[in-house]
Amino acid sequence: MQDKNNVVEYSKALPISIRGLTKRYGSLYALNSIDLDVSSGEFLTLLGPSGSGKTTLLMAIAGFNRPDSGSIRFGDSEMILAPPHKREVGMVFQNYALFPHMTVAENIGFPLKLRKIGSKECQQRVDEALSTVQLLNLGDRRIDQLSGGQKQRVALARAFVFSPRILLMDEPLSALDKKLREQMQIELKQLHRKLGVTTVYVTHDQREALTMSDRIAVINEGKFEQIDSPEFIYNKPANSFVADFIGESTMLPVKKKTSGDLFFQDILISSGYSNSSQEEWLLVIRPERLFLVEKNNLDSDQNIIFEGVIKEFVYQGETAFALIALSDQHSLSIRFSTDSSGSRDNMRPGESLKIGLKRSEVIIIPENSN
Numbered sequence: 398m399q400d401k402n403n404v405v406e407y408s409k410a411l412p413i414s415i416r417g418l419t420k421r422y423g424s425l426y427a428l429n430s431i432d433l434d435v436s437s438g439e440f441l442t443l444l445g446p447s448g449s450g451k452t453t454l455l456m457a458i459a460g461f462n463r464p465d466s467g468s469i470r471f472g473d474s475e476m477i478l479a480p481p482h483k484r485e486v487g488m489v490f491q492n493y494a495l496f497p498h499m500t501v502a503e504n505i506g507f508p509l510k511l512r513k514i515g516s517k518e519c520q521q522r523v524d525e526a527l528s529t530v531q532l533l534n535l536g537d538r539r540i541d542q543l544s545g546g547q548k549q550r551v552a553l554a555r556a557f558v559f560s561p562r563i564l565l566m567d568e569p570l571s572a573l574d575k576k577l578r579e580q581m582q583i584e585l586k587q588l589h590r591k592l593g594v595t596t597v598y599v600t601h602d603q604r605e606a607l608t609m610s611d612r613i614a615v616i617n618e619g620k621f622e623q624i625d626s627p628e629f630i631y632n633k634p635a636n637s638f639v640a641d642f643i644g645e646s647t648m649l650p651v652k653k654k655t656s657g658d659l660f661f662q663d664i665l666i667s668s669g670y671s672n673s674s675q676e677e678w679l680l681v682i683r684p685e686r687l688f689l690v691e692k693n694n695l696d697s698d699q700n701i702i703f704e705g706v707i708k709e710f711v712y713q714g715e716t717a718f719a720l721i722a723l724s725d726q727h728s729l730s731i732r733f734s735t736d737s738s739g740s741r742d743n744m745r746p747g748e749s750l751k752i753g754l755k756r757s758e759v760i761i762i763p764e765n766s767n
């Protein structure tokens with residue numbers, strides 16, 4: 398793409414600032430007094446289970462629903478009462494919401510027509526948008542002649558063709574099969590980098606969120622559980638909801654008194670909990686951080702060692718997965734890459750084994766932190 402000729406120009410990308418936003422349906426708080434800041438040009442993902450309030454929040458930002466209270470600012474302007482067309486927001490819906498009786502080019506040009514942009518400029522912008530989403534020769538196609546991935550690209554082009562200041566996407570890839578979805582995730586990320594538009598993206602798929610986002614806002618029952626970078630969300634989950642929802646994890650209860658060794662104190666300090674009087678904690682253990690202990694000379698100052706019996710062993714191609722029953726009735730999941738494991742042959746249910754975890758990789762959260 399020749400950037401010089403690209404009429405899509407996003408110097409206008411705007412930050413979003415949300416304060417105390419509440420939306421009720423009867424007695425249900427779909428959004429419960431939430432605060433959120435999205436910086437100019439950022440890619441922020443709303444991640445949460447079905448029914449957690451993601452669509453409600455996106456619709457509130459777009460102006461398609463009316464919150465009960467709170468503030469939504471785009472830059473310096475209060476938007477809470479502004480109708481959707483005054484907000485200049487591009488939107489991609491889960492079901493594409495394309496106009497079936499129009500061609501691809503007519504669909505993409507629709508927002509320009511609404512804005513009374515002349516036909517010559519309209520044509521030029523549509524061509525550029527078609528090229529950006531790699532549909533250059535399909536402008537005259539009817540919508541029902543497109544594949545799912547192509548429809549999604551049309552919906553995307555229609556959302557950004559008019560240079561919106563903010564782009565909102567509600568589970569845009571959920572109708573696509575896994576391979577295409579993963580390909581489109583990368584394409585969307587590249588498109589975002591090129592356009593630089595402030596983007597709020599909705600998904601319930603944690604891997605998709607980790608792949609695409611500058612920051613992830615984990616939402617549950619109309620409230621944010623944590624807003625952080627993907628690395629932070631994964632490595633420093635704020636509570637058991639986040640630890641459970643993102644990635645695989647085993648959580649083991651530990652008490653401060655019985656684990657009152659120096660290392661436990663170190664872990665509390667390095668996790669930012671040095672002043673907590675909390676007695677009960679959860680160790681969050683990511684299966685891929687565990688390793689098999691093959692010799693007996695592992696330094697227990699540096700490592701925690703678990704002993705257990707294999708309950709289940711599952712070969713899954715590039716990785717294998719084992720469920721280990723510990724002596725104290727808890728169990729642990731361990732995942733390891735298959736090529737590095739010469740010990741696969743003795744990984745049979747019933748075998749005893751030792752598993753190590755570097756103390757520096759321990760994640761700890763307060764119990765009942767929700």
Ligand code: ADP
Binds near residue numbers: 425452
């Ligand atoms: P998500 O997009 O995260 O799946 P939604 O924002 O669609 O969740 O919904 C949040 C909650 O609000 C859910 O409990 C849902 O049932 C409820 N809800 C959403 N829209 C309406 C509506 N129009 N009327 C009543 N309840 C609604």
Ligand code: MG
Binds near residue numbers: 451452453
């Ligand atoms: Mg939804």
